[in-house]
Amino acid sequence: MDVFNCDLMHSHVLIEVFTTEIAVHKIDIALAQLDTPFLYVDKPQFLRNIRRMKEKIEGHKVELRTHFKTLKSLEGAPYLYQDKASPITVSTLKEAEALAEDGYKNLTYAVGIAPQKLPRVKSLISKGTNLSILLDSMSQAAAVSSFCKDNNCDIPVWIEIDCDNHRAGIKPESSDLLEVANILYKGDVTIRGVLTHAGGSYACSTPDQLLKAANEEKNSVIFAASRLKDAGIPCPYTSIGSTPTALSYADLTGITEVRAGVFPFFDLVMAGIGVCEISEIALSVVTTVIGYNAEKNWLLIDAGWMALSRDRGTSSQQRDCGYGLVCDFDGHVIDSLYVDGANQEHGIIVSTDGYDMSSIKVGTKLRILPNHACATAGMHLNYQVIDKDSDSHEVWNRILGW
Amino acid sequence: MDVFNCDLMHSHVLIEVFTTEIAVHKIDIALAQLDTPFLYVDKPQFLRNIRRMKEKIEGHKVELRTHFKTLKSLEGAPYLYQDKASPITVSTLKEAEALAEDGYKNLTYAVGIAPQKLPRVKSLISKGTNLSILLDSMSQAAAVSSFCKDNNCDIPVWIEIDCDNHRAGIKPESSDLLEVANILYKGDVTIRGVLTHAGGSYACSTPDQLLKAANEEKNSVIFAASRLKDAGIPCPYTSIGSTPTALSYADLTGITEVRAGVFPFFDLVMAGIGVCEISEIALSVVTTVIGYNAEKNWLLIDAGWMALSRDRGTSSQQRDCGYGLVCDFDGHVIDSLYVDGANQEHGIIVSTDGYDMSSIKVGTKLRILPNHACATAGMHLNYQVIDKDSDSHEVWNRILGW
Missing domain, CATH: 3.20.20.10 (Alanine racemase)
Structure with missing residues (x-):
């Protein structure tokens, strides 16, 4: 349980107390306070x-x-x-x-x-x-x-x-x-x-x-x-x-x-076409692990199609990424994992090679790379825009409707 | 060109003028003023x-x-x-x-x-x-x-x-x-x-x-x-x-x-499972025809996946309805038509039996029945709730985000 989650109303006080004692990155505190799922923009990328x-x-x-x-x-x-x-x-x-x-x-x-x-x-x-x-x-x-x-x-x-x-x-x-x-x-x-x-x-x-x-x-x-x-x-x-x-x-x-x-x-569609590398994708959905199915070696996450979109744009490409590839919270792709299924508020992560899912505990935050950024962004009210280089966090609102 | 669209600011005046002369249904005026795409709820249903x-x-x-x-x-x-x-x-x-x-x-x-x-x-x-x-x-x-x-x-x-x-x-x-x-x-x-x-x-x-x-x-x-x-x-x-x-x-x-x-x-998924009739579906997306492709006998509409969702839930059912079945503006299904393709703001309507698409003119309003109501509703800010029996029109806002 993260201390910052327990008392969101006093986060400014907490930030001040902590920054006087140890080197704390503001964005780490901001990210810890955000409930999942949310849209993460890697601003430098x-x-x-x-x-x-x-x-x-x-x-x-x-x-x-x-x-x-x-x-x-x-x-x-x-x-x-x-x-x-x-x-x-x-x-x-x-x-x-x-x-x-x-x-x-x-x-x-x-x-x-x-x-x-x-x-x-x-x-x-x-x-x-x-x-x-x-x-x-x-x-x-x-x-x-x-x-x-x-x-x-x-x-x-x-x-x-x-x-x-x-x-x-x-x-x-x-x-x-x-x-x-x-x-x-x-x-x-x-x-x-x-x-x-x-x-x-x-x-x-x-x-x-x-x-x-x-x-x-x-x-x-x-x-x-x-x-x-x-x-x-x-x-x-x-x-x-x-x-x-x-x-x-x-x-x-x-x-x-x-x-x-x-x-x-x-x-991921653009990466499949060949006009970018996967490492150049600047948008992801941050999600939390909410379950583990030992029999199926599944992880359940709190990002379903409401957060990821129903887009399956990679299904016709050489590499079908399901509903998205899986990264750790720092944005590094975890090889062999992808989101195989999506209900409204549940996603199911599976592995192509028997990766031991039990090693990723309930409560762990992950980042899901989108098949189609337009569709995934279209499911959200705003972006959490993170610049690790300058330790900055901004919220950008999206224009909704017609 | 609809007279009501040209001067939205004075709609109340227009309603009064018209109702004193001929029997005009308030909901017809309200619906004519709404720009497509929008979500239509048949309230009695x-x-x-x-x-x-x-x-x-x-x-x-x-x-x-x-x-x-x-x-x-x-x-x-x-x-x-x-x-x-x-x-x-x-x-x-x-x-x-x-x-x-x-x-x-x-x-x-x-x-x-x-x-x-x-x-x-x-x-x-x-x-x-x-x-x-x-x-x-x-x-x-x-x-x-x-x-x-x-x-x-x-x-x-x-x-x-x-x-x-x-x-x-x-x-x-x-x-x-x-x-x-x-x-x-x-x-x-x-x-x-x-x-x-x-x-x-x-x-x-x-x-x-x-x-x-x-x-x-x-x-x-x-x-x-x-x-x-x-x-x-x-x-x-x-x-x-x-x-x-x-x-x-x-x-x-x-x-x-x-x-x-x-x-x-x-x-449509529920209808495919057999727990309702297609005529019992109370939600649809109202859209306008924006193009006709004679070579392909296609209609283009202004409802793409941003309005319909990317849900393809009927794809595994006996009747695959594409991105949705097509109704006229009064809600009657037009047999053999369905939305075959969807881009962000474009849908493509095709026919299974050579229906002459040129008979549906640019500017015509249609209603698209959703594969999955949760997913389609999830793309919109609000519902236009219509009760033809009592000639009433309400707007219901949706709760967005997490």
Whole structure:
């Protein structure tokens, strides 16, 4: 039983008493006081991951429009974005509204627009936010054009391009591209440019596959933009990106910006694709051992899918990590252990090699590396951000809902 | 474009104007104003599902200790619990704290206790909440006993029994049962009773399998309780339950209470097990069509796994419902459609029989039935609770975090 847990209300007093006597790290005290499960961010690693991506993309003289959908935290935003004018991608209007309220000015809402959401978009634009939207159909283009006319406003639009037959977008060679662009152009709606996302890159596992996905992503928008320009329709910007392709581009001539989101944290899926090492994953879920099943050599932990998410993104990769790999409380991977099962508030840790689970006692804290950082972070209200180098602990709140 | 979406700030004025001229349903106006995705509760169905379970269990003259882990809403709690003394099961101490603050007195925290959480348990008990905890090991029993002695308090304990080799608990015939009970008994810790959960019942698909699971669940705690009593250790209560078994018991002699959680909503997993009809599912996610892929005959919707959850609970059942079945906005299932893929904010609807997806236009609102109501509800901040019979609309907030 930890003394700090017994009297949380007087923790400041305890910290003072202890620090006058022995060298106690503030973060150790803070971490001991936090009930599990919680999200742990290794801040120095988080900063290294951001630096790596910035150097990679800015080395190509291209703007990085980092996706906010993974972090979703205003306290963390200044580490992703140099200033309030920095380009940002969002996945919900709730993110856009929170960022705009905090003074960020340059936002792209990168999910195909539902016409019913245009009043919220207009409201942000009318308050001075440079917010652009995404669409890939004539009906959306007509709805936006009609809305802008009726409301005497302009909403800048990206036309989504399908680079890999993955999800959404217009094929770059399709006649629909010019038809959609013409509806917007004739409706006096600003066409910001063409945008694509190589979602298919998540299925890559070799550098050659990644380079191919990166090239297809890039070439799709360059070709789409050239078709618009040939038709006399302005298309000033070309936007591409996913974390796997963003770390794989050889050349970005013809591209104006890159979007990526999961790289500040990375995760086991990214490690499986080969764009990071497991040791570079900056996010984990801290959990406590609450049981041991001798017959099955199982550990039970207090992190189930409510804390880890139901994401099984590594299930189709060479190494299936279950619901996550297991680290000790200091973040060192314990080889051969993984979370094999998850109920709402229970996780089951098993071993691939007969590791003696009884050696990890009830009450022990462990850290679970996530399959998919976006999904795992999505289960939590906030991050506990730890910097062991400077002995600092911060809490960053997440933006929730839509 | 809906007129009500264009001017949300003046909705009350609009409602008044319209109701004086034509018969307008308040809920239709409210629903039109809500941006998707959101959680929709069909309140009359929710109430019917609760009544069914209450009649079933109370017909056996046994108490129903409904699990709060699915609903997690104080506004909804009065429909689950008759009064502030009603028995309640919780999955987190956060739920317990919220309920206690709201005056609820009779709580069981039914996840194996981590010793570090005992101060929070003690704090609730010291404020007058009858809160009991769960454990299944000697180390937990020793930690609780030691904590109670050090803090001069009592924390009532349930000993968890493993009835089906599913997750946690002590086998009813194991020598560990008496050892754990003795540690508590000698430490003057109150033993409330023995408790089990037939988690394995989720793999059932026939009434015979369900009855067998229900009997094994029941018999395991009756046997465990008899062993404790034979050893001279008081064991006044026997607690069993899961939604599938709770709806399948033939006889509950020897049982004092039943726990179940998902039944107020039900879901596709429960329908697959056979304990409800699809038409009895009271929870759905309202979403908007944001795209159509002619080549693949796909619809894109604005509900991805962030709104639906990553739960794929029906994947091992006879009918795999993908990420959920598709209903029109009035809640009628559209045969042959299901959500086949989910990204963070995108879902992909496909058809099993070549249904012409182009007939469902961009902007159309649909409702998605969840695989697992606990997981889907877990992705949202609140419920939009709709009663078409009385034309009423309420918002119920969910308790978040741990």
